[in-house]
Amino acid sequence: MKVALIQLAYGDDESVADRTRRAADLVRAQSGHDLVVLPELWAPGGFDYRRWDERAEPVDGPVASALAAAARDAGVTLHAGSIIESGEPLEPGDKGLWNTSLVFSPAGELVATYRKIHRFGFGEGEPLLIDAGADLAVLDVPVAGGAPVTVGLSTCYDLRFPELYRRLVDAGAEVLVVPAAWPMARIEHWSLLGRARAIEDQCVVLQCNTAGTHARHEMGGHSQVVDATGKVLAAAGADEQVLSIDIDTAAIATWRKTFPVLADRRLP
Numbered sequence: 001m002k003v004a005l006i007q008l009a010y011g012d013d014e015s016v017a018d019r020t021r022r023a024a025d026l027v028r029a030q031s032g033h034d035l036v037v038l039p040e041l042w043a044p045g046g047f048d049y050r051r052w053d054e055r056a057e058p059v060d061g062p063v064a065s066a067l068a069a070a071a072r073d074a075g076v077t078l079h080a081g082s083i084i085e086s087g088e089p090l091e092p093g094d095k096g097l098w099n100t101s102l103v104f105s106p107a108g109e110l111v112a113t114y115r116k117i118h119r120f121g122f123g124e125g126e127p128l129l130i131d132a133g134a135d136l137a138v139l140d141v142p143v144a145g146g147a148p149v150t151v152g153l154s155t156c157y158d159l160r161f162p163e164l165y166r167r168l169v170d171a172g173a174e175v176l177v178v179p180a181a182w183p184m185a186r187i188e189h190w191s192l193l194g195r196a197r198a199i200e201d202q203c204v205v206l207q208c209n210t211a212g213t214h215a216r217h218e219m220g221g222h223s224q225v226v227d228a229t230g231k232v233l234a235a236a237g238a239d240e241q242v243l244s245i246d247i248d249t250a251a252i253a254t255w256r257k258t259f260p261v262l263a264d265r266r267l268p
């Protein structure tokens with residue numbers, strides 16, 4: 001499976017429209033990959049909390065539509081990172097806003113959404129501003145010349161909650177995708193937890209982080225691709241960068257067979 005992780009950098013000066021055009025052009029340049037991934041909340045700004053309300057949009061809004069077109073033009077499955085999704089509140093008192101990842105097919109159709117389950121901010125930030133998701137998201141991604149690969153979705157802070165990933169594995173995931181706006185201040189956690197999830201769940205882990213500094217937060221970069229044994233196959237630096245790699249996804253089943261640790265689980 002040919003994968004490209006677009007570690008987008010941005011600051012406070014670029015308009016959402018300009019950034020969307022830039023991201024869409026970067027996606028178009030990844031034609032020939034099976035799966036392309038963008039970071040969490042790259043359009044509204046991962047930590048630009050004050051702008052989220054005005055930048056929220058439905059799943060067929062302007063950012064989503066531009067990225068759907070880019071996926072179609074490139075002929076790739078696109079994990080478009082996440083948006084602040086606006087919709088009907090599910091319960092009275094809910095906000096009707098979510099941190100929602102969008103996946104588009106090579107035909108530009110929306111094939112999966114995932115509303116971030118674990119909100120970051122300890123009572124401020126996300127818990128204050130948006131609702132928590134409740135549903136797992138797993139989808140089959142087509143691979144040129146090979147079998148489709150089952151991909152489980154998660155977002156940023158979710159990486160600290162291993163129980164989510166066990167559920168994704170139980171739902172069939174072989175590859176785990178983690179778009180993020182993870183700060184430089186805790187970048188060691190990002191790198192280590194990605195490898196931990198790969199080792200314990202025997203999955204390939206695709207971590208696509210943000211670069212640059214926005215809203216006074218320095219983003220950590222260091223996107224990485226980890227194989228199902230925990231080996232880092234590709235790693236980015238701190239600046240904007242595209243990581244492109246051809247992953248041997250058949251090796252996931254082989255590793256699970258030769259070292260069948262998942263079969264030894266005893267707790268439900």
Ligand SMILES: O=C(O)CCC(=O)C(=O)O
Pocket residue numbers: 046119120155156157158160181182183186189
């Ligand atoms: O867990 C962390 O250290 C960072 C999480 C985060 O920035 C996020 O979920 O947006």
